[in-house]
Amino acid sequence: MKWTNDITRLLGIDFPIVQAPMFGVTTPAMVAAAGTAGCLGSLALADLDAEQCRDAIHKTRMLTQRPFAVNLFVHHIPGIDDRLRADYAEAKVWMEQLAQRYNLAVELPAIDDLAMHNYAEQIEAIMDENCKIVSFTFGNLDPQSIARLKSRGTVLIGTCTSVKEAELLAQADIDIICVQGIEAGGHRGTFATEDIPAIGGLSLLAQVSEAVKVPLLYAGGIYNAKTLLAARALGANGFQIGSLLLGSAESALHDFEKDRLRRAKESDIVLTKSFSGRFARGIKNIFVDESEASGLILPYPYQNKLTAELRKVARLNKLSEFVNIWMGQSISEFSSDSTTTIFKRLIEQTEILAD
Numbered sequence: 001m002k003w004t005n006d007i008t009r010l011l012g013i014d015f016p017i018v019q020a021p022m023f024g025v026t027t028p029a030m031v032a033a034a035g036t037a038g039c040l041g042s043l044a045l046a047d048l049d050a051e052q053c054r055d056a057i058h059k060t061r062m063l064t065q066r067p068f069a070v071n072l073f074v075h076h077i078p079g080i081d082d083r084l085r086a087d088y089a090e091a092k093v094w095m096e097q098l099a100q101r102y103n104l105a106v107e108l109p110a111i112d113d114l115a116m117h118n119y120a121e122q123i124e125a126i127m128d129e130n131c132k133i134v135s136f137t138f139g140n141l142d143p144q145s146i147a148r149l150k151s152r153g154t155v156l157i158g159t160c161t162s163v164k165e166a167e168l169l170a171q172a173d174i175d176i177i178c179v180q181g182i183e184a185g186g187h188r189g190t191f192a193t194e195d196i197p198a199i200g201g202l203s204l205l206a207q208v209s210e211a212v213k214v215p216l217l218y219a220g221g222i223y224n225a226k227t228l229l230a231a232r233a234l235g236a237n238g239f240q241i242g243s244l245l246l247g248s249a250e251s252a253l254h255d256f257e258k259d260r261l262r263r264a265k266e267s268d269i270v271l272t273k274s275f276s277g278r279f280a281r282g283i284k285n286i287f288v289d290e291s292e293a294s295g296l297i298l299p300y301p302y303q304n305k306l307t308a309e310l311r312k313v314a315r316l317n318k319l320s321e322f323v324n325i326w327m328g329q330s331i332s333e334f335s336s337d338s339t340t341t342i343f344k345r346l347i348e349q350t351e352i353l354a355d
């Protein structure tokens with residue numbers, strides 16, 4: 001196995017390991033620790049405003065001189081119409097009653113008080129900060145942003161969950177495609193929010209590698225040397241790994257969340273829209289059951305904003321039944337070692353197995 005570097009020649013490719021961006025879990029320390037292992041760290045920016053993006057980038061640069069990727073959500077934000085306003089009001093009352101039933105004191109925001117951040121303002125921030133690797137999910141960047149970023153030599157990494165999405169990214173001249181199998185933890189990177197494809201990684205990676213000429217990262221279920229080498233055999237040029245790092249020293253998860261992860265059984269892991277309005281893979285709990293039964297799930301990002309306060313209060317009270325604990329289908333021991341150690345161990349084991 002050939003692991004050249006520096007990551008690896010700034011994603012010319014040769015099998016880089018990429019720390020998956022994981023909003024809410026990834027910290028500047030995790031990004032830096034991935035870099036120390038010779039891997040690519042990814043800083044998740046989700047829906048942070050421009051100032052918060054700059055701050056996160058600065059904090060990361062204080063910890064590492066190594067290159068890292070920044071990661072954006074590039075979805076469309078639905079406007080507020082009468083229907084959404086009414087649905088939001090109904091969902092808010094329902095959620096307040098749910099919180100009361102479980103003795104959680106929450107004050108949920110009115111729809112007009114929500115702050116939404118379009119990725120356009122993030123693009124300005126990351127260009128000002130001269131970020132050289134940009135990954136994104138939930139769709140494709142607009143053509144103007146692609147042209148602007150590429151004219152500055154930025155490497156663009158888009159996410160696909162179907163062959164069709166891979167083809168769209170390839171046609172748009174995206175440099176690298178991250179193929180996300182259905183096994184993956186966290187949100188599905190699918191362009192659409194409804195009727196999402198549910199293709200397993202084995203089928204998807206093999207087919208995408210035949211359909212497009214673009215280099216591929218594979219994401220979904222990699223947790224040891226065998227799974228990594230399987231992805232390689234199916235056409236991956238690099239590997240994006242998330243869930244394996246959830247218990248790591250640099251993970252932002254609280255101890256009670258890490259404890260819950262370590263107790264997870266395969267039947268606990270589901271795809272659900274209940275926390276955010278977009279399908280994401282994580283641990284089923286009381287909130288998931290209640291929310292799905294209510295039939296009152298708002299479109300993303302409104303559901304995400306509505307549940308934020310409930311999740312915050314539940315976190316303060318260490319209540320794993322009301323927080324989103326994302327994880328993929330590959331259950332590991334969720335080592336508490338540093339991200340550097342976890343990645344170095346994976347590289348060592350892969351080298352042994354590949355020989």
Ligand SMILES: Cc1cc2nc3c(=O)[nH]c(=O)nc-3n(C[C@H](O)[C@H](O)[C@H](O)COP(=O)(O)O)c2cc1C
Pocket residue numbers: 020021022023025044045046071136137159180183184185186187189219220221222240241242243244326327328329330
């Ligand atoms: C907790 C968590 C949060 C995630 N957040 C993001 C994110 O902010 N942006 C993104 O592109 N992918 C995100 N993902 C998906 C990862 O990029 C990746 O597809 C996934 O972790 C790979 O599967 P694995 O978890 O089995 O390794 C997240 C995954 C997890 C587990």
